[in-house]
Amino acid sequence: MSGGRGFRGIQIRGLRRRFGGVTAVDDVDLDVPAGAVTALIGPNGAGKTTLFHCVTGLDAADAGTVTLAPHPDRPTVLLSGLPPHARARAGVAWTFQRIELFAGLTVAENIRVGAENRRGRPLLSGLLGLPDPRRAAVRATTVAVLERLGLTPLADVSAGSLPTGTMRLVELGRALAAEPAALLLDEPASGLDDHQIARLAEVLRALTADGLAILLVEHDIRFVTAVADRAYLMVAGRVLLSGTPDEVFASELARELYVGGS
Amino acid sequence: MFYAGLAINGLAIGCVAALAAVGLLATYRVTGVFNIAFGSNAVFCAYVMWQCVRVWHLPLAVAAVLVLGIVAPGVGLVLERLVYRPLRRSGASGLLVATLGVLVLQLGLVFLLWGGRSYVDAPSLLPAGSVRLPGSLTLPYATIVELCVVALIAVLLTFLLRATRVGLMVRAVVDDRDLASALVPADRLAAGGWAFGSFLAGVAGVLWAPIYHLDPYSLTLTVLETMGVAVLARLTSLPIAVVAALAIGIAQTELTAVHPAARWQGLVDAFHTNLFVLVLFAALMVLPRLGIRDSGSGGGGLHREGARRTSRVDHISRLPLGALSLVLALPLFFDPADLRASLAVPALAVVFVSLVVATGYAGQISLGQAGYAGLGALFMVKLAGAGAPWLLALFLGPLLVVPLGWLTGAVFLNKGVATHRRGLYLALATFATAAVVARFVFAQPVFVGGLVVSRPRGFTDDHWFYALELACLLLALLLVRSLHTGPMGRALVAMRDSETAAVSAGIDVRLMKVFVFACAAGLAGLGGALTTSAAQAFNPTDFDPVQGLVWFAAVAVWGVDSALGAVVGAAALVAVDVGTVSGVSSLLIGIGAVLLGRFPGGIGAAVRRAGDWAVRPVERPLTRRLSPAGRAVARAAAARVRERPVS
Numbered sequence: 001m002s003g004g005r006g007f008r009g010i011q012i013r014g015l016r017r018r019f020g021g022v023t024a025v026d027d028v029d030l031d032v033p034a035g036a037v038t039a040l041i042g043p044n045g046a047g048k049t050t051l052f053h054c055v056t057g058l059d060a061a062d063a064g065t066v067t068l069a070p071h072p073d074r075p076t077v078l079l080s081g082l083p084p085h086a087r088a089r090a091g092v093a094w095t096f097q098r099i100e101l102f103a104g105l106t107v108a109e110n111i112r113v114g115a116e117n118r119r120g121r122p123l124l125s126g127l128l129g130l131p132d133p134r135r136a137a138v139r140a141t142t143v144a145v146l147e148r149l150g151l152t153p154l155a156d157v158s159a160g161s162l163p164t165g166t167m168r169l170v171e172l173g174r175a176l177a178a179e180p181a182a183l184l185l186d187e188p189a190s191g192l193d194d195h196q197i198a199r200l201a202e203v204l205r206a207l208t209a210d211g212l213a214i215l216l217v218e219h220d221i222r223f224v225t226a227v228a229d230r231a232y233l234m235v236a237g238r239v240l241l242s243g244t245p246d247e248v249f250a251s252e253l254a255r256e257l258y259v260g261g262s
Numbered sequence: 263m264f265y266a267g268l269a270i271n272g273l274a275i276g277c278v279a280a281l282a283a284v285g286l287l288a289t290y291r292v293t294g295v296f297n298i299a300f301g302s303n304a305v306f307c308a309y310v311m312w313q314c315v316r317v318w319h320l321p322l323a324v325a326a327v328l329v330l331g332i333v334a335p336g337v338g339l340v341l342e343r344l345v346y347r348p349l350r351r352s353g354a355s356g357l358l359v360a361t362l363g364v365l366v367l368q369l370g371l372v373f374l375l376w377g378g379r380s381y382v383d384a385p386s387l388l389p390a391g392s393v394r395l396p397g398s399l400t401l402p403y404a405t406i407v408e409l410c411v412v413a414l415i416a417v418l419l420t421f422l423l424r425a426t427r428v429g430l431m432v433r434a435v436v437d438d439r440d441l442a443s444a445l446v447p448a449d450r451l452a453a454g455g456w457a458f459g460s461f462l463a464g465v466a467g468v469l470w471a472p473i474y475h476l477d478p479y480s481l482t483l484t485v486l487e488t489m490g491v492a493v494l495a496r497l498t499s500l501p502i503a504v505v506a507a508l509a510i511g512i513a514q515t516e517l518t519a520v521h522p523a524a525r526w527q528g529l530v531d532a533f534h535t536n537l538f539v540l541v542l543f544a545a546l547m548v549l550p551r552l553g554i555r556d557s558g559s560g561g562g563g564l565h566r567e568g569a570r571r572t573s574r575v576d577h578i579s580r581l582p583l584g585a586l587s588l589v590l591a592l593p594l595f596f597d598p599a600d601l602r603a604s605l606a607v608p609a610l611a612v613v614f615v616s617l618v619v620a621t622g623y624a625g626q627i628s629l630g631q632a633g634y635a636g637l638g639a640l641f642m643v644k645l646a647g648a649g650a651p652w653l654l655a656l657f658l659g660p661l662l663v664v665p666l667g668w669l670t671g672a673v674f675l676n677k678g679v680a681t682h683r684r685g686l687y688l689a690l691a692t693f694a695t696a697a698v699v700a701r702f703v704f705a706q707p708v709f710v711g712g713l714v715v716s717r718p719r720g721f722t723d724d725h726w727f728y729a730l731e732l733a734c735l736l737l738a739l740l741l742v743r744s745l746h747t748g749p750m751g752r753a754l755v756a757m758r759d760s761e762t763a764a765v766s767a768g769i770d771v772r773l774m775k776v777f778v779f780a781c782a783a784g785l786a787g788l789g790g791a792l793t794t795s796a797a798q799a800f801n802p803t804d805f806d807p808v809q810g811l812v813w814f815a816a817v818a819v820w821g822v823d824s825a826l827g828a829v830v831g832a833a834a835l836v837a838v839d840v841g842t843v844s845g846v847s848s849l850l851i852g853i854g855a856v857l858l859g860r861f862p863g864g865i866g867a868a869v870r871r872a873g874d875w876a877v878r879p880v881e882r883p884l885t886r887r888l889s890p891a892g893r894a895v896a897r898a899a900a901a902r903v904r905e906r907p908v909s
Contacts, residue, residue: 088767095766117753118768128744
């Protein structure tokens with residue numbers, strides 16, 4: 001769990017979040033290195049989603065730091081304390097456990113929104129209708145993301161009318177369109193069929209090859225085993241085990257939680 | 263002893279307010295709807311009572327039984343069946359607009375049936391006379407009876423809801439009608455709740471009318487103002503509401519004894535006559551965590567179904583745009599008398615467009631545009647009076663409103679109110695803003711006394727001025743266009759559909775909302791400045807807070823996200839007002855707003871749907887490509903998305 005010099009990705013140190021008397025996340029250290037898929041597993045109520053929210057900024061941690069080292073020649077960003085949209089602009093992208101799409105926009109527009117808001121633009125220039133200098137780049141990114149996820153045929157379909165699996169892909173596309181350094185996925189495989197899961201795994205592998213740091217919160221053991229390079233087992237707010245997915249799932253504790261515990 | 267006497271007078275005022283607040287809260291507790299139309303309902307019942315006794319000469323007791331036993335609950339039952347039940351799934355914004363619609367409709371009815379006249383001879387159910395207290399104080403019987411009624415309602419209802427089986431069932435229905443309907447007769451309970459709420463409104467109206475004049479506006483406003491008491495009680499506690507209302511009433515009369523230096527007297531007077539409005543405003547500023555239950559965010563529920571894809575070239579709106587421009591240009595060839603009436607159209611259209619920006623695009627309900635419009639007008643007049651060239655003042659005045667809109671927006675839009683409670687909160691907050699501005703600025707001679715509004719040379723002729731108005735409207739529409747298309751339009755639609763997702767895409771949602779809200783305030787200011795210039799006089803009644811409610815309902819009817827609809831709506835409103843007796847336009851707007859639940863998105867969306875239907879063959883191949891099973895999945899997904907509250 002050592003970051004050290006030259007580390008790229010997200011580093012979480014001493015993260016803590018309390019709700020009343022319950023400590024949902026208790027002094028967690030976690031590394032999400034670039035070029036790998038890191039999985040966070042654990043039973044319901046273990047604090048996975050709370051941890052996730054503390055990284056995205058949708059929830060405020062009580063203690064601890066979250067930093068992002070996006071690129072070797074770009075400075076490390078202290079994410080803690082930033083509002084969520086600023087974290088998104090700093091290079092963190094995420095999807096939601098409960099799908100959140102822009103139902104009134106088309107698939108292409110959903111992705112485009114992700115691409116064109118990654119940098120702030122003076123609101124006044126938007127109001128006066130001045131042309132966006134990044135327009136061409138935004139367009140290229142949108143087309144590339146649509147292509148990568150196989151969504152091109154659906155580009156002009158209203159996002160609200162899609163089946164669940166495709167919606168998850170669009171959400172992923174919107175996240176990717178921001179060209180993030182780190183990607184956080186909250187149960188991306190839920191609601192997908194086997195074929196779609198295989199496809200998602202393929203996409204995630206390809207993304208790590210591009211140097212993306214991916215954090216996965218997931219229940220599906222097969223999916224985690226297939227895509228993750230490293231897994232952390234979280235129970236009652238604490239990270240109790242880490243290792244390769246096979247090691248973690250083979251452990252006494254995980255077997256008890258996932259097989260015997262039910 | 264002097265202060266004790268004042269306190270007893272205050273008690274009388276407090277009782278009236280408590281009656282309104284308890285009625286409002288009780289209705290809210292048993293129906294789950296914050297019934298803005300409570301006041302108009304009370305007014306309507308009071309007018310019927312007047313009709314029974316003074317025109318038909320029925321005995322008082324018979325009239326009371328007829329009004330309180332049949333008419334009042336009957337109105338509640340009819341409204342529940344025809345208006346609120348079909349809307350039970352449409353979320354808070356839909357219900358809010360419906361209650362607004364009922365308010366506008368009932369006021370329209372009162373105007374149509376009774377000519378909106380006020381009467382001083384409303385029959386009184388309360389005994390005359392008073393009790394002598396030690397120290398030559400007198401306590402009117404009326405106050406005692408009112409106190410008893412208020413206490414009785416508060417105690418009984420609290421007991422009923424907390425400790426009985428029926429109360430439990432009512433609470434279940436209020437909490438989740440769909441879920442509860444599996445276990446209890448939800449429809450009947452809801453109908454009962456509305457009948458009871460409407461009965462309370464009837465009681466309030468019949469008791470008030472003899473104390474105040476029987477007047478369409480004053481009672482409606484009294485209720486709107488006592489919403490502050492309900493907010494103080496966090497929309498839950500009836501006893502707190504009673505105590506707060508009495509305390510404010512007493513404080514109001516005690517303040518009359520305060521005599522500061524002469525120059526501050528006006529301000530103190532404004533304070534004590536408007537204490538309820540101030541309490542509403544202040545309560546909303548400091549007490550964000552209301553027990554408001556509602557299930558739609560901001561203005562989301564108003565246009566979810568009609569939400570349009572922004573970047574698509576909109577062939578359908580081209581045609582109406584052309585036709586509309588022609589119609590708007592027509593008055594240029596009118597004779598002076600008709601042209602005079604038409605001057606109001608572009609000015610009102612700009613105000614309506616500002617509502618489309620705030621509510622339709624930013625998704626933030628704003629009932630306070632009247633306040634910003636009036637401020638724009640006032641700033642313009644002051645600037646022109648200070649020697650600024652009039653054309654400059656016309657734009658500079660509204661620009662000065664922008665920071666004020668920004669300030670109020672920053673306070674209210676990003677208050678820590680849970681997303682799903684925002685609609686009602688914003689409605690109350692924006693209304694309170696307009697009310698405070700109206701009472702503390704537009705009603706104060708210090709600010710509006712001796713204003714001279716004159717158009718400069720070149721624009722004294724109505725034709726030229728109308729042309730200028732059209733140019734301003736065009737400018738407003740152009741600004742609005744960039745809020746509707748391109749990156750900004752996409753970002754706004756994204757924000758309306760899902761704020762959390764918009765944030766994840768890097769959109770600074772808080773800033774964006776305040777920015778758009780401030781732009782809307784500026785536009786409203788421009789509309790107000792034009793209105794005042796057209797009339798060549800600053801009329802505070804043009805910017806009455808109740809006017810803001812009517813405007814909002816009118817824009818909702820034409821479709822909150824349709825700028826062209828807003829322009830047509832403004833023209834239609836002025837035309838109906840000029841062409842018919844007073845009350846007809848309110849009635850029409852009210853009916854339209856009440857029916858909105860069945861035609862989401864309003865007339866604009868209906869036109870758009872018709873247009874979509876016409877161009878549908880182009881889109882069909884995509885759906886056809888899916889297998890029947892695939893289509894079923896797509897339909898189910900679409901239904902799911904529609905049902906999900908936009909948060």
